[in-house]
Amino acid sequence: MEQKTLDETWQDILGDLSSKVPKPSIKTWFNQVKPLAKVNDTLKLTVPNKIVKFWLEQKFNSFILSSTKSIFNEVKSIEYIIEDNTQSPKTRSTKNFSLFKKISIFEVNPQTNINPKYRFDNFVVGGNNELAFAAAQGISQDIGAKYNPLFIHGSVGLGKTHLIQAIGNEVLKKHNNAKKIKYTTSEQFTNGLINALKNQSIDDFKSKFRDIDVLIIDDVQFFSGKVKSQEELFHTFNVLYDEGKQIIFSSDRPPVVIPDIEDRLKSRFSGGLVVDIIIPDFETRVAILRSKSQERGVLIDNKILDIIAQKITRNIRELEGALNLILFKIKDVNKLTEDKINELLKDYLQVYYRNVTPKKIVKTITEFYSLKEDDMVKKTRKKEVIRPRQIAMYLLRDLGKMSYTSIGEFFNNRDHTTIIYSCEKIEKEVIHNLDLTQEIEIIKSKILHS
Ligand code: ADP
Ligand code: MG
Numbered sequence: 001m002e003q004k005t006l007d008e009t010w011q012d013i014l015g016d017l018s019s020k021v022p023k024p025s026i027k028t029w030f031n032q033v034k035p036l037a038k039v040n041d042t043l044k045l046t047v048p049n050k051i052v053k054f055w056l057e058q059k060f061n062s063f064i065l066s067s068t069k070s071i072f073n074e075v076k077s078i079e080y081i082i083e084d085n086t087q088s089p090k091t092r093s094t095k096n097f098s099l100f101k102k103i104s105i106f107e108v109n110p111q112t113n114i115n116p117k118y119r120f121d122n123f124v125v126g127g128n129n130e131l132a133f134a135a136a137q138g139i140s141q142d143i144g145a146k147y148n149p150l151f152i153h154g155s156v157g158l159g160k161t162h163l164i165q166a167i168g169n170e171v172l173k174k175h176n177n178a179k180k181i182k183y184t185t186s187e188q189f190t191n192g193l194i195n196a197l198k199n200q201s202i203d204d205f206k207s208k209f210r211d212i213d214v215l216i217i218d219d220v221q222f223f224s225g226k227v228k229s230q231e232e233l234f235h236t237f238n239v240l241y242d243e244g245k246q247i248i249f250s251s252d253r254p255p256v257v258i259p260d261i262e263d264r265l266k267s268r269f270s271g272g273l274v275v276d277i278i279i280p281d282f283e284t285r286v287a288i289l290r291s292k293s294q295e296r297g298v299l300i301d302n303k304i305l306d307i308i309a310q311k312i313t314r315n316i317r318e319l320e321g322a323l324n325l326i327l328f329k330i331k332d333v334n335k336l337t338e339d340k341i342n343e344l345l346k347d348y349l350q351v352y353y354r355n356v357t358p359k360k361i362v363k364t365i366t367e368f369y370s371l372k373e374d375d376m377v378k379k380t381r382k383k384e385v386i387r388p389r390q391i392a393m394y395l396l397r398d399l400g401k402m403s404y405t406s407i408g409e410f411f412n413n414r415d416h417t418t419i420i421y422s423c424e425k426i427e428k429e430v431i432h433n434l435d436l437t438q439e440i441e442i443i444k445s446k447i448l449h450s
Pocket of ligand 1: 122123124125129154155156157158159160161162163288291316317320
């Protein structure tokens with residue numbers, strides 16, 4: 001068959017596919033797929049890179065095969081061949097890069113830093129968080145008047161950010177966007193202050209945080225030891241408080257046990273209502289899994305949810321990660337057995353970090369994105385390197401359990417604030433970008449199992 005006819009036939013196959021696979025998926029994953037040849041009972045397709053190959057094989061192979069069969073009855077298998085790229089490396093990597101540019105449905109408002117994804121209506125309330133939830137709701141109905149400040153503490157992945165962001169969304173809704181809200185992390189606050197001092201724009205900085213109705217500061221434990229930031233925060237707090245404006249803090253521990261925080265600030269932190277969020281019990285974990293799967297438009301048997309909730313107990317971020325992983329790997333979730341879930345979640349269930357070295361992490365990522373190891377470490381700002389490098393920093397932290405400082409040293413003595421920025425950026429994105437989550441899962445499993 002001539003190449004041209006094959007191209008046309010491929011268009012027919014794509015036409016058939018689009019009745020089985022959602023349009024956005026076709027656009028994302030099939031855009032650069034081309035028919036190469038039909039050899040006996042195999043259709044050979046070229047794909048632009050490893051990511052697409054992996055995706056097509058894992059997720060779409062049976063659809064592609066059945067659509068192909070509807071046209072070439074005799075075809076029994078599909079072969080995916082990574083395009084032998086003769087273009088310059090630059091163009092090639094830019095192509096890879098375009099995969100990351102997909103925009104999430106939930107856009108964070110740059111003015112308020114509030115993400116519409118975090119709301120009260122999708123926050124599951126259980127015994128572990130009901131006080132914090134009630135306080136958060138109370139505040140959003142009556143800002144500045146009830147509990148000021150509100151201080152929510154609890155360990156990582158338990159819903160602090162979700163809840164304090166939800167207050168922001170609720171206030172914006174209730175007042176038709178008329179209230180000025182600002183969400184910031186302590187690190188953003190600190191970096192903003194450093195920049196303001198450097199650029200002599202301290203007045204702008206001050207007014208940015210003082211001309212506000214609700215100020216939300218996440219993870220204040222990172223103010224520990226930062227004398228200048230603490231001082232600035234103290235004054236900001238006083239101005240807002242005196243004007244009856246609402247202030248909300250979160251931290252991974254109660255105010256009294258945050259080290260290296262001035263006493264006067266600690267007493268401000270504790271001066272309103274201090275509530276905690278603890279690990280959710282089994283029923284709450286199941287309810288969260290149900291809510292998250294419904295959000296993703298999947299209906300999962302209670303039996304299956306029960307098993308997952310029994311296995312994953314430490315925190316909700318892990319619970320969500322486990323669910324994502326399962327949804328990604330399995331087509332018909334309801335046919336899962338306990339053994340299969342155990343197998344899928346092996347990484348989550350064991351201490352599996354033993355064989356993970358920083359070198360292995362970086363090597364796996366460079367291979368995955370077809371980069372040179374040198375490029376990752378060197379201080380180049382090449383666009384196609386930036387994202388994989390951020391992922392590397394994130395995974396060195398997440399899997400490698402390295403400190404920000406030692407990650408900085410690993411990357412040619414970069415400043416630890418750069419590392420924090422990168423890690424946070426990926427951390428935030430994985431929460432609502434399912435594709436990125438899945439990509440990182442692929443990389444992780446390569447690191448852990450190779
Ligand atoms: P923290 O800030 O405490 O580290 P996050 O607020 O980032 O935790 O929560 C981690 C993930 O778990 C987020 O995706 C969040 O939406 C989800 N989550 C946490 N608690 C709940 C809950 N009660 N109901 C629904 N989702 C939750
Ligand atoms: Mg948080």
